Amino acid sequence: MKKHAIMLVGSLFALSISVVAQNPKFAPVRTDIPMGGKLSPKEEEPVFAICSKQGMRVLVSRDDGKNWKQTFLATDSREDGGWHGNYSVYGMAYTEGVIGVFSGWGTPGIYIGSDDGVNWSHLNKESAKLGSVWGAAGGKGVMLTGADQWQGITSSSDTHANWRKHSLKDLLDGGKTHHVICGFGDFKGGRFLAIGDNRQVFVSDDLCKSWKHSRIPEGVDRGQEAIAYGNNVFVCSFKDKAARSLDGGVTWTLHDHGVKSASWRGLSFVNGEFWLTGRNGGGRRSKDGATWEDLPAETPAGRFAQSPNGTIINVARFRYDVKRSTDGKNWETVFTAPASA
Template identity: 25%
Template sequence: MNHVYLLFVRMILIGGLLSCVSTSLHAQWKQCSGSFVGEVTCFTGNSTLLYVGTSTSGIYRSTDDGANWSQVNQGLTDQKVHALAMIGSIVFAGTDFDGLFRSPDSGATWTVANEGRIHLLNIDVHSMVTRENLLFAGSIGGGVSRSIDLAENWTPVNTKLGNEYVHSLGLLGSKLFAGTEGGVSRSNDNGVSWEAANTGLPNTPTYVTSFAVSGTTIFAGTSDSGVFRSNDNGDTWEEANGGLPTKNITSMTAIGSTIFAGSRDAGVFLSSDNGNNWAPFTTGLQHLNITSLYAKGSTLYAGTALASVWKYEKITSVSESENTAQDILITPNPAGTSFTITGIDGANHLELINSIGMTIRAWNVESSVCTLDVAGVPAGVYSLRISTATGMRHTPIVVMH
């Protein structure tokens, strides 16, 4: 209870700024068509193409943002795909047994790309990230490899990595992060050397499944300890699990300042306050075993263990401070089962909006003072949207029971 109250006080102290997620009023998850087989393990794409990798049936491509899909496996001898990435128009696929593949023609054909000082053949390539013309591949048992020539040649970059079972890779500015079965390692020189970056992470056996970046903050999702964040380039980490009912995080991504976490069997969760608090983001989502998340513009895609792809469109992080209603009084605030609002002269339409932009309650009022019922509304921080003939205003309200 004190945590929720302090969060409210902090919002007031910064001038009533309420950061939230703006979506279409009736927006919800929608399932994409496509006859996928196996878990949907990964995504990549550009402005015109979207790709997914699966655990048993290779790679699928969509040219219309997921409305239709075609299987593109010619030359792909290993169809258990763990990772996808793109540099320009070239697509890369990391597989379970046959290493890494490359396609120069939008997935129409694939060729093995495993050469160099290290052969990625027979290595499970589990993650990839790109920076300009650099391609990094993380593997289970083989550590991190780097290519500077679009996967023509590979070089191992594992000095002081510590643990060569790499499940995830992430980038924050010039820093490269590797999520291993021993925690997090960080490189400041494109993998030439590594150092442990585990301060604040749990000592219990865990591994980092995914990274997400928002501004200067990097988030790490773990297999059994939830979400951690670092505001100092990985020097220290702190737990960021407020409101998360599960600690098994499979994937993470961000759209602006809004962070998303996919979980095993509990769906997708959203945070609009830098990971302090999380809320379910599952309206319309029928498959809750999330295996991958991918953000493309303002659209969020989710892959599931039940061979399905889902998307949620028109997500934007917004600041509503310009229209914050400073002259409106709400008492009590935090509210219990009801609250009284004063200072809304004339006819008004009021809406109680949650952290993902959904209307929880709505009222039409004509009095300047009115008492409104919030019994049954889940405890949390909300925005009260006040619509009049002259415009729209917002004011924060906390519900506590």
């Protein structure tokens, strides 16, 4: 598969075989899905793929976002996948023809993948207790998930069949962090970032083989929402501030973004700009992460992904539809979840 546009759906609607006891309220871990290590991506047509926050419901479009088809559903349980659960999805990632969907918060992580958007398997080759997931990213054939100071961060091999845990204890040197989100940017050949509570930043310039520690300046503490990369700039969104790095995540500055009430994880890089949307739509945009101006009021809330030909797809938490635009100004609802979903 040549290209994918991947995003996390807020609320549009344990594929590792866990060896720990399961909360009876959570849906049972799926054991009928093949184990990983057999993905073989091919160059085909571009696709968009989105996933629900709860239940791991995956929708795919193969016609530039016009029509959508459900290709996977982990569970339809309404008891699993709110804030916690086996199928509480907090991350999607794409790299070199492979889509990854990552769930499990308050439980071991569940990592599934596909090389065509239709057939899904475990990413891990063998049963393993994988790290919980608060965020995920992919780039240069590697995927990364983030959790907290106890579980650290977890990266994949280039086949995604094997996963390695990276402890944050030594890097923190007595510090604390939680709710670690992840990002990737093609900065000087590829740079992975993981950002957690208390302004803690972890940077890898060798595709997750080793990590260095940095800090965002005082002025924010918790509430890191999303990481986006573009124009050789990394931006991480907070409630009132945008943290910006011009050197691949090593040093940071803070800037007012001007969005009074931002969408959940509502930061994206679209049309050569960073877009940060408000909960009720509109928001602010910036080319450099420092100077922000208003987005058009009709810009929908949520986050965005853009295809190679410029088509933009939008989803948002607490909204049960998918919107599409070819110019970033006019938006059409192209999918609405049925009431039973």
